[in-house]
Amino acid sequence: MNFKIALIRGDGIGPEVVEEAVGVLETVGARFGHSYEWIDVLMGGCAYDAKGTPYPEGTKEACQRADAVLLGAVGGPKWDNLPPALRPEKALLAIRSDLGLYANLRPAALRPALKAACPLRSDIADKGFDLMLLRELTGGIYFGERKRYQTEDRGEEASDLMKYSEMEIERIGRRAFELARLRRKKVVSVDKANVLETSRLWRAVMHRLAAEYPDVAYSDMLVDNCAMQLVRDPSFFDVLVTENMFGDILSDEASMLTGSIGLLPSASIGDRTPGLYEPIHGSAPDIAGQDKANPVAAILSAAMMFRYSFRLAGEAAAIEKAVDLALSSGCRTADMAGSGAPLGTREMGKIIRGNI
């Protein structure tokens, strides 16, 4: 098959890791008989530098024309003091919304080869864990109305509105149950229903869906409790589904529990729109351009692209196996603790391509 892939190389180490992912995609193409049309798209700090805006005209359309989008990383301290509307993050939020990418999939699994990096006590790490955090990505307080105004007696005041509709909750909820069916058939929905009205609606919709999926074990958990349980026993979780802001916090917590955030990919998908795939790590400007960055997260993001956008599980598995083989044979970039000299970005990519 032929795939049109939009590449948002982005800032910092983004371009380097995207390059290795492209290399891996080419290798997979050669082996499985696929070809690609690459579409370079400007977004983030580099777009601001070139065009005065992090989200230039045409970016959205270019992505919409693609079958999928691969993103390296955007942002960096260089652009942190710009007004909010011009900051690279703004472009991220805009593309999520414009492409309708309401489902953010963040796998967090402890790889046996990397158990030593896990920050948890060895008896907890020994049990291993493999969870999929599903974060609602286009609603909630991220996209509600913001205000700033003067009061008479309390100085300035600001507000942010958290908002969810049944439609928004139902579509992400369904994704959670469908995902669970392909895994260990267990969904934990995280909310703050003892305080928030949005959470009460969230919980009601989830309960309705749970009745439609009697083969999937379902439970609710309060967000504060979840922040505890992730540390106490991450193996408890299979699919964890939650709203945008809680998902932002909990997915980063879960990522750190693996001890190897340089390895973690993510997928952001919608209905009938191109999915967006990106490492969860940032742009790491301090090591940009030095052939030090870990390309694994970008490469595993390409694997997720095969699985979720192209529905080609064989190709996805081939990439994942090639990565596992590299890691279990001791290949490490500088970000991962290890004996021996660390591999460079390009060398790591080459080894993984060789394993395919």
Added chain:
Amino acid sequence: MNFKIALIRGDGIGPEVVEEAVGVLETVGARFGHSYEWIDVLMGGCAYDAKGTPYPEGTKEACQRADAVLLGAVGGPKWDNLPPALRPEKALLAIRSDLGLYANLRPAALRPALKAACPLRSDIADKGFDLMLLRELTGGIYFGERKRYQTEDRGEEASDLMKYSEMEIERIGRRAFELARLRRKKVVSVDKANVLETSRLWRAVMHRLAAEYPDVAYSDMLVDNCAMQLVRDPSFFDVLVTENMFGDILSDEASMLTGSIGLLPSASIGDRTPGLYEPIHGSAPDIAGQDKANPVAAILSAAMMFRYSFRLAGEAAAIEKAVDLALSSGCRTADMAGSGAPLGTREMGKIIRGNI
């Protein structure tokens, strides 16, 4: 001195642990020459059972007349299916607001005697940590307007408003800097300024305050990053200050990192109002009335009462030392892993009183 202390014994194990804290307060009184007037106050599930409301008339006034309030625990599955307005949590939120308890102090420290319980890898636990999380407790999304309405095309919709004024931010911010001066002089303020308008105002006010406290090291951290850093290296933190909802999540995460949530106290204080002191643990109805609960969190809450409401650091330290002595000599209730037979609630209380 004579202190008027309101006792909200509450639900589940609440009454048992309050009883031991009262015993310790009496012992401290005998040793330091203080006496008490105890005021029993009804609140929570037991109040609903007795009066049809979790927050009966007179509860607020009784607390307002006291010098400080000691609370055991409220809530339990028995009352979880009541309408929101009748649930025990509602009473908690009401008393916080009615007493103006805007500053919630949640210490999370790893006690050397309990290092084995810490869920973190041994090299991280070996470094130890001792942080004070300061959570804003009477503002933000906990107290903003809630709505629920029908839409034309998206089903029902719900919303919650997050709101902060300069006045609210400034008073909690000042507390953070003042607290830091009594500790390691370091404040980390946690927000989501790359997305939320309330966080941008929060950050601006904090920066203004930071300039007033040049002797205190100050930095900002995004909430998602903070959820990671707490796991990676909790020793990085001294005073961590944040808004209500983030504080709810992060304080529970930090508590779990100590591995002994049965030990952790909390203080909720305002300006010129009685402070409220309570264990962070819940009502644990499964072990209620069985002399199994750990009274240490309630006892340490009494120590916080001496420190923050009565400004008697000597008395606070005497209680804390008595607890440390009990723990380091191996005394353990059933919730804490250990060799040997666990002690009961009353026995643990007695040993601590004996150490004073």
